[in-house]
Amino acid sequence: SAVISQKPSRDICQRGTSLTIQCQVDSQVTMMFWYRQQPGQSLTLIATANQGSEATYESGFVIDKFPISRPNLTFSTLTVSNMSPEDSSIYLCSVDWDRVFNEQFFGPGTRLTVL
Amino acid sequence: DQQVKQNSPSLSVQEGRISILNCDYTNSMFDYFLWYKKYPAEGPTFLISISSIKDKNEDGRFTVFLNKSAKHLSLHIVPSQPGDSAVYFCAASASSRKLSFGAGTTVTVRA
Numbered sequence: 001s002a003v004i005s006q007k008p009s010r011d012i013c014q015r016g017t018s019l020t021i022q023c024q025v026d027s028q029v030t031m032m033f034w035y036r037q038q039p040g041q042s043l044t045l046i047a048t049a050n051q052g053s054e055a056t057y058e059s060g061f062v063i064d065k066f067p068i069s070r071p072n073l074t075f076s077t078l079t080v081s082n083m084s085p086e087d088s089s090i091y092l093c094s095v096d097w098d099r100v101f102n103e104q105f106f107g108p109g110t111r112l113t114v115l
Numbered sequence: 116d117q118q119v120k121q122n123s124p125s126l127s128v129q130e131g132r133i134s135i136l137n138c139d140y141t142n143s144m145f146d147y148f149l150w151y152k153k154y155p156a157e158g159p160t161f162l163i164s165i166s167s168i169k170d171k172n173e174d175g176r177f178t179v180f181l182n183k184s185a186k187h188l189s190l191h192i193v194p195s196q197p198g199d200s201a202v203y204f205c206a207a208s209a210s211s212r213k214l215s216f217g218a219g220t221t222v223t224v225r226a
Contacts, residue, residue, distance in 0.1 A: 043216040092158050096212055104214060106158035
């Protein structure tokens with residue numbers, strides 16, 4: 001399995017500001033995913049990030065609010081823009097490691113609190 | 116709409132006994148199912164999976180059962196250990212490889 005790290009692990013931000021979350025994988029992977037877990041809720045997919053192409057966003061998520069970069073096969077960033085308290089969540093990146101089955105492996109998450 | 120449902124938010128079980136976690140899904144296109152375990156302040160950890168061509172998959176203390184006609188799967192943990200106390204998420208995917216998650220079940224194993 002892949003070793004996945006995220007930075008920062010947690011942050012407290014002011015309303016209206018932006019935060020960029022980094023996800024680093026120790027191996028090259030084709031597909032990376034960004035999820036959000038709001039308090040007491042399940043994991044919700046924000047977007048799929050493939051190297052060399054635009055990220056694909058799920059319904060309810062837009063690029064202006066959650067711009068994503070994928071400059072190479074081991075790294076991705078998610079920016080949470082113009083934050084409001086409703087953006088307080090855990091943000092997780094994952095990778096699709098197994099080419100045959102969809103066994104995604106997750107990073108430790110970034111806990112974001114917006115005041 | 117929630118395509119994967121875990122209707123029991125919590126489960127308490129005595130150490131050494133069986134834990135049974137249930138999951139229902141609505142999308143008939145789902146062909147692969149997974150269980151993840153999550154401790155506080157950590158990301159979900161992959162536990163066990165099952166393809167739609169099977170009805171059972173076993174890995175040590177963990178067994179997943181799939182009933183396609185009922186669109187239902189379950190995770191059995193036998194015997195339950197204190198370290199099993201965590202939140203368990205059921206997830207499903209179709210050919211798109213995107214995962215849809217249930218709301219999770221918090222398992223507490225009592226000594």
